[in-house]
Amino acid sequence: MSSSRPSLPQTDPPRSPRETLPTMYDLPSDCPEEPGLPDEYHYLQPQLLSATLKLSDYTADQIFSVGDMNLYYDVHHPNRYKRPDWFAVTGVPRLYEEKELRLSYVIWQEGVVPAIVVELLSPGTEKEDLGQTSASDSGIPTKWQVYEQILRVPYYVLFNRYNNALQAFQLVGDRYQPLDVSQQSAYIPTWERQLVIWRGTYQGVERAWLRWANTDGSLILTPDERADILARRLRDLGVDPDNLQ
Numbered sequence: 001m002s003s004s005r006p007s008l009p010q011t012d013p014p015r016s017p018r019e020t021l022p023t024m025y026d027l028p029s030d031c032p033e034e035p036g037l038p039d040e041y042h043y044l045q046p047q048l049l050s051a052t053l054k055l056s057d058y059t060a061d062q063i064f065s066v067g068d069m070n071l072y073y074d075v076h077h078p079n080r081y082k083r084p085d086w087f088a089v090t091g092v093p094r095l096y097e098e099k100e101l102r103l104s105y106v107i108w109q110e111g112v113v114p115a116i117v118v119e120l121l122s123p124g125t126e127k128e129d130l131g132q133t134s135a136s137d138s139g140i141p142t143k144w145q146v147y148e149q150i151l152r153v154p155y156y157v158l159f160n161r162y163n164n165a166l167q168a169f170q171l172v173g174d175r176y177q178p179l180d181v182s183q184q185s186a187y188i189p190t191w192e193r194q195l196v197i198w199r200g201t202y203q204g205v206e207r208a209w210l211r212w213a214n215t216d217g218s219l220i221l222t223p224d225e226r227a228d229i230l231a232r233r234l235r236d237l238g239v240d241p242d243n244l245q
Helices: 041-051 143-150 223-236
Strands: 063-066 086-090 116-121 155-160 165-172 175-178 185-188 193-202 205-213
Touching (some): 041 116, 041 205, 143 175, 155 185, 165 185
Antiparallel strands (some): 063 086, 086 116, 185 193, 193 205
């Protein structure tokens, strides 16, 4: 979705970017350079991250998490965006202005930067995701530069599904510093949660997945997993969960 609506002129005192710059209704929500998702894994893995993100300090309607959505980050260049494989924001309504699904995440409209970004490494994007490339000739910054220097996202996590390698970084001062992932997990102290590599079956696919766990390593269950456990307990009691009245 796009619009040719011009930005409103500034006044004295000046209006805020929220009032003068394009909103999510004015900016494109698709990705013309990369139409569609790369593959099914890039669709399923973000779903599992969102399904297992449960935080004690926030209710479900105070957390927004999503995969493969345009993230508009620069008030000076409002058409510039990055498209993280997954990111989460806390302290914002689950719905845009508490009433509808988002088309994109627009920083100057929302006023809150993501708390964490996860990139799923692939051969075509690995160097940029790892900060091994430079800004383009047109001055467009790389993902690493946007997350670290412009948005200052507190945590940046990268997962390579081809070799199950996990890398994680925490913003310390003005630079990302590596987190310890020697136990195939990354502890996020702000949330008292950890991202773990778990080998299991999700949506009928058995492989290594990235998902959320408690500090003791116990997995945070998806709604389907909780329902399966309840069904097994009912069967152990002689109750058929498929024929409850």
